[in-house]
Amino acid sequence: MSVLHEGSEPPRHRGPVRAPQSLAGGLLLIALAALALWLTQDLDQGTLNAMGPAMLPRWLAIGVGLSGLALLAAAFLKNGDLLERWSLRGPVFVIGAILAFAVTIRPFSFGGGLTTPGLGLLVAGPLAIILGGFATPEARLRDLVILALSLTPFCMVLFGDLLNLPIPVFPQALTGLFPADWSQKAVLRATAAIMAAVAILVFLTTRNRRRAPVDVADHSGRI
Template sequence: MSELNHGRASGRGLVRGPQSLVAGIGLVALALFGFWASGDLPQGTLRAMGPGLMPRWLSVGVGICGLGLVLAAFLKDGEPLARAAWRGPVVVTLAIFAFAVTIRPFTFGSVTMPGLGLIVAGPLAVIVGGFATPEARLRELVILALFLTAGCMLLFGDLLNLPIPIFPVAVVDALSGTLSTRTLLRLAAGLLAVGGLALLFLERAQRRQPVDVAHHSMTT
């Protein structure tokens, strides 16, 4: 058995872990994209963090992990490439791209998309990314998106006070001078949370209804 495994390992040539190599290259590519996407954002300092600090250093961490996997592919025996399941990676990539082009104004050639802020980009990314699995259900993804977006708005926009676009540019211009940004942020986060709770209770009520009907028919 050991001779068979040794023959398999030596038959792979220079690359001993094909799965590690592919995963490492993917992580490095994702890190480079993160650097490119956050290139125009000010980094700031640890005391006054800018919007580019977290994504930039997160990209550094992802890139280091990717380089580690690439190195391990040449040093340690690993699994061969299995049959590719492209749905997950493709859908998650689409979700990241949708978030990047909608959270702030995005220009591609002569086409400029308006910035929609985290209140729109967050739910969109969660819902699109959730369909990476075939078992995804739209209503459950909407509930998750509402809660996650409300939490991110309060954490990054209110508690950490990071200069992240929260609302569409048109909404900010229309409501400027009426309410403070922090008050508007808290109201919007509260509405998202209330909407998520309402959908959650509706979902649970609809799940209990067939059970109640079956129990009533058995008793009668």
């Protein structure tokens, strides 16, 4: 990998494309945005007072698409990096996390009588966060568990309580663990509070563990 010295500029590229890496990234983001808009075209967007299931993913897709257009413009206006070799680890774990979320949040039939139980956001959320986190080789299970137990209850309260979106939050069998006179939202809030408390407990009980030292020295003999 080349190293730019102080005061030097990125290498200039021939042709109209001055930043191939930005061009590829912009095209990928635009493709993802177009796919999301196509998949949500039959969903109701609703209003700000009564948000529908398509509002959040649709506007996120628009934001991603605009970011892709900005990268495309930068690819022709500003010098940037060439495309580099990339590993399959990232895409495999990210796609795996998305698929795991899809087949666990609601009952999913594979055909032939094989159907997964609907576990709701309570299980699908942490599972997707932990799997997606391993897309980087620097991932640590402790940090991913704390993130999953912290982010999932936030999403549960946001989507299931505040926005009243029709997203399955927890298995129906879980309601039997709480008093019969509790409403569904009361069970949701209690579950979210328990998960947040577990996240704090995991953080406090594991924060004093020493991390393995990371060797960052260059042993290649090059300067």
